Amino acid sequence: MASRLAALSRGAPRVAYFYERPDTSTFRYRCFNMIESLGLAEPGIGAAWFSAEDLEWADRIIDRADTIVICRARYTPAFGRLIATAKSRGRRVLFDVDDLIFDTRFTHMVMDTLDQNTGEADLDFWFGVMARIGETMRLCDGVILTNDYLARRATDFCGLPCWVVPNFLNGAQLDVSASIVERKRASGWRRDGRIHLGYFSGTPSHNRDFAIIADTMAELLQRDRRLVLRIVGFLEPKGRLAAMTDRIERFPLQDFMNLQRLIGEVELNLVPLQDNTFTNCKSELKVFEAAITGTISIASPGFTLKQAIEEGETGYLAPAYRWEEVVLRAIERLDDYPRMAEAALAAAEERYGPARQAKAITAAIFGG
Template sequence: MKIAFLACNRKPELFRSDPSYIYRCENLGLELSRLGHEVEFRHSSESLQGKQFDLVVFHRPKNTWRIWLLAKYFRLSGTKVLADFDDLIFDLNFAEFSPGFVNGLNILKKTKKTYLSHQQALSFFDGFTVSTEPLKAHLQSLFPNKAITVIPNAVHHQWLAEGIDFKAEPVDFARPVLSYLPGTRSHDQDFKLIATGLSQFLKLHPQVRLDITGPLSFQLGAELASQVSHHEKVAFATFHQRFQSTWVNLAPLEDTPFNRCKSALKVLEAAYWGKPTLCSPIPDVLRYRNAGAVLIETPDDICNKLTKLLEPNYYKEFVQNLRKEALKLSDIRQFAASFISLADSN
């Protein structure tokens, strides 16, 4: 089968370094290639004249003449065309919950324009793939008669290869490290959610350090400055190294319609490297109750559950077989089979 994954982002030269494209398209495509399918990774701005595929996946498409023409061209040639989304960015009624707007990075008018463009593009496609069940429910409310398949995010091919002989570094409980890895600039409000409880915990346990990797403006306060270090965002190829010295990963999310549609990506990333994640109980995270997720269900859980994980024997038991349990929920080899079934269906 010939399959193309088309990026639709604004900067063609950067699409292969976009984490969303890496997880949603590259990861799946590499597994499909391993299975013997012909796979191409392209940007929608590239010349595709004369190209023939059995299936083309458009990643986060917008309503542009170029996308419309490509979708129409491929459909007329008998190619199935799908759109893939991993965030709630296609329903205008929920634009006000966009992290870009919530965190003051975009004005609402611009955000609504972007959402509307994604929503208008939905009619171009035969069906959709999404990363979570809540995203599927939103799409079904807009297009009840179109096929929608959940292809969850999965451990990346590169990590599967590098992790074959991996042995987790023992945690130094004399100087344990909390990690927080915001991938974009739009997580200030999410981090604020745990700031009070986290500050309390750090004050009670001055031996604990907090390592932040990526953009974050929100600060815990000058009195904790000696326990906090901030690093620049790293490329995906070296991203996993940030987990090697981690004791517990942090993944707080505000309770919003946008965040309830997000995947448990931060949980599965940490779990694959044998690390637990203190996280908000969004729907996709609940799948990882026994695979690394430490749920923040009350404000007191932040300090209480982190304190419990400082006990070495309890921690050792908690992380035992974490990688195995995470792979049961996030193995790209399983998801590729589901994708091929979708491609073969009428």
């Protein structure tokens, strides 16, 4: 706490980020990376993160901050007091969210997309969580989101001003990925004769996304002995794939540094995604986290994914009915892989490097 208060106090203007509890996903993208970006590009700004456990020191934090950003937090009386106190002292209070998890009109869609059970306890949980997140959002002065599609949903929900700051890479990811790419370049992009198709699942809730390509993957693995399917995370292969254990590499959930290494070892990163309002609110992080390691993605053409990929130049887009065709085309074009991988890498560095986000962050949090 002392070091974080000092970080908040050492510059001007000052922003305090609040997140319920630091975790391995949203906290990194929407708090940690934001603070790192500001430190790289705007070194005079004071910035620090805090958690729900720190709310007992809310007065001291508010006194030192010009803006409070609350990330994806469920309503509690303590967060309500934080917002009310900050506003009463003339502080700007914003809400940051990276997913359509604030509007209960979409709860049924969220649960269905994530393949959740629909018992009474499950319904109470999901409707309760989304309602509480939405209530925290409504109490704030504005909302920061990851893309324009999600911003439109937030405007429809709460009518507050919205700003878009995409998810992006941090310095540690860039460093480890740079070493991966240098090894690829030094080897002349040499491969081992196999063709690795990677699916990287951060949560246990992507069963229905992977189902889009499961039969296609089984068919391709059966027909082409060069192909290896790498699965990282919680996904359990089902159907025909369940019996193909000798063709599937399994890895448990990884920390974000080791994940870059595993992504960098595959030729083709698979990003299937269902097509609905909830999934179109998702960010493009699976594409740029692969691109920065020199790995090309094949992705469903969701709102952000099709913006992150230049078809046939930095990757491939595959509607649900064309996955086999697109994967085969990508395999046939592997001789062109180094050029495409370098193009995807350059695009990721240009659009998703941490220092390049500071202007959008400061415009949102300080009203610039």
